[in-house]
Amino acid sequence: MLQVAFIRDHKEDVIKRLAKRNIDATQMIEDAISLDEERKQLQTNLDNTLAESNTLSKEIGMLYKSGKASEANVLKEKTAQFKEDSKALGDKLNAKSEELTQLLYKIPNVPHESVAKGNSEEDNEEIYSEGDIPKLHEGALPHWELAKKYDIIDFELGNKIAGAGFPVYKGKGAKLQRALIAYFLDKNTNAGYTEYQLPLLVNEASCYGTGQLPDKEGQMYHDSRDDLYLIPTAEVPGTNVFRDVLLAETDLPIGITGYTPCFRREAGSYGAHVRGLNRLHQFDKVEIIRVEHPNNSYKAFDGMIAHVKDILAELKLPYRILRLCGGDTGFPAAMTYDFELFSTAQDRWLEISSVSNFESYQANRLRLRFKNSNGKNELAHTLNGSSLALPRVLAGILENYQTEDGINIPEVLIPYTGFDKI
RNA sequence: AGAGAGGUGGCCGAGUGGCUUAAGGCGCACGCUUGGAAAGCGUGUAUACUUCACGGUAUCGAGGGUUCGAAUCCCUUCCUCUCUGCCA
Incomplete structure (x- = not known):
């Protein structure tokens, strides 16, 4: 706040x-x-x-x-x-x-000066794009068809075991997903982020700390018996690492990364736009979180953008970056850039990363401070971003890398998968 | 799940009703000392609200209560640790 x-x-x-x-x-x-x-x-x-x-x-x-x-x-x-x-x-x-x-x-966070006034995603500004949209062969398929054709993701099986929105990854599908997780974590740790394995269930105080409560209670799965919430993103346990913390100025900046499954109830979402991997109740994500000196947070923000760009360039996936307008910027964020991947077979953009600077909005709730050079305690700035959300990246790879005789694996992933084709 | 112990400042840790204005230590900062450093010595060092300032108030996990007065006594609650049980 x-x-x-x-x-x-x-x-x-x-x-x-x-x-x-x-x-x-x-x-x-x-x-x-x-x-x-x-x-x-x-x-x-x-x-x-x-x-x-x-x-x-x-x-x-x-x-x-x-x-x-x-x-x-x-x-x-x-x-x-x-x-x-x-x-x-x-x-x-x-x-x-x-x-x-x-x-x-x-009262939501105050948008940064450069953020445009606007109501909805219509008003978001595209500020960058990269990668050629591949020309696919005749009869190219959307990922849910490919998943069936190559038997790598089983949606019906997930329906039986849990329900809609809980896909089962099999064989090379499972391996490819694991490869992506390992690749993302390696990229992040090589860029100086410290890897964390975080709790997947969190208490109420943690949800208030990052602002999921009281605003978005309906979005989270809740275990009333022990009063714990399944995390909707690693941001929750990852940022709460710093709840009630007083840092020395020399501790800054801090960067952590973590892979976690994420759980979202997504109540009321049905239809074609949520088909396949587009929107799930359980999905995997690798997150990056930064704690920064207020003077440095926008520079750090740019660094995070550059980092995600680098990953997408290595994966050779076509994407664009949007600077969200005021109305589309999340409640606690001062500025957010969304990365969207072009899904050729679906002919639409899929959000795969959202990088935000919360300035001191989260830190104020979290009581995350550092002792500045004047000896005063000052709120730190927090930032986070996905690097990256798995299912949609997986969908993009399956769709954009498909050929008539199989799906190619992006070159950087082959050391992780051990195979170059599905 | 059962039994027991405990939650005190940046950290560790003493403290069973009133000079506790929270001892002592570590860490940190500054100074002395030194050719330089370490050690040693000295001084300082919690947070929040409030005040132009002096100062005032609150805070010893949280919430109630007893009392003129509570870190200290009582109740409720959360959390942690140890042992036992169960278990990958």
Whole structure:
């Protein structure tokens, strides 16, 4: 969430930039500032009451110590009023603080200056593209047909075992997926990211830390017996590594990477656009997460973009990069670039990576700080991105690399698969 | 799952009702010392809110309670560790 002090000091700018999301935040901003004023007033009153009460208690203690019990008893009677007052003020203060926090949860991050105003994906700007769209042979198939033809992914079997959205990868399909995971992790660790194996179930506090709660409760699988959530992305356990952490400035920057399955309920999504591997309840993803000094976070962001570009170039897959407009940028992000892979056989773009700079929005919820050169604790910036989401990359490889007599394996993956054709 | 122990500052760790204003150590910063370093010595070093400032308030896992006063006593709850059980 945003810091109230920031909202107060940059009121006009915050409203102006939130307008990029096509929301008029004027009322929310005004309310936040006035709630904070009221909170401060209550805090001051409570502090003063407690100060007097504490003084009195000390006097009583001294009187007892010097054997003046009767004088102490007189003072004791005066404490009742203080108790009553501080209780009442404390209750009001808590209510006011809670009201403010709930409001702040509802205010999304302020988009970066370069982000365009816009409503939906229609308004996203394409800022880069690379790779030739292959000319496929007559009768080229979409990946779900290829999966059946070569017997490498079995959707019906997944339906039986779990339900729709839980495909079973078999033989060379399973091996290819494993090869991709290993290749991505190697690329990331070679670029300086530290590999983590993270929990796939997380507690409620972690979900609040990265903002899945309270906003997106319906998206997550939840085990009510132990009150744990299946992770929708490695971002959740990966970013919560840094919850309640105070770093030294010299610890920065930090980069971690992890492979995890991801689980999403995706309620209400049916139809042709979610066919095959396009949208699943369980899928694999390799994630990169960075913790950066605020002065360096956009440079780091560019570095992450370059890193993902490098992977896609090595895989020789055609893709484009979109800078999301305000309305399409995720709630906690200040800027997001989406990578989309062109699926030739489906004739459509598939999102395979989303790289975001959250600036201090997540760090504020997480209480992720570092001690800066002035000795002050300052919120760090967090970033994350996929490198990459597996099923759609797999779909893109199957579709774009198909030939009449089999599917070729991208050259960089052959050392990992041990075969060059399916 | 059963029994027991425990959660204290950046970290470790003492602390059973009032000079706890949280001992001591480690780490870190600065200084002395040194040809330079290490060691040694000295000084400083929690977080949040609030105040122009002095200062004030809160915080010893969390939430309640007892008390004039709680890290300390009571209740509830979460978490961790040890042993036993179960198990890849």
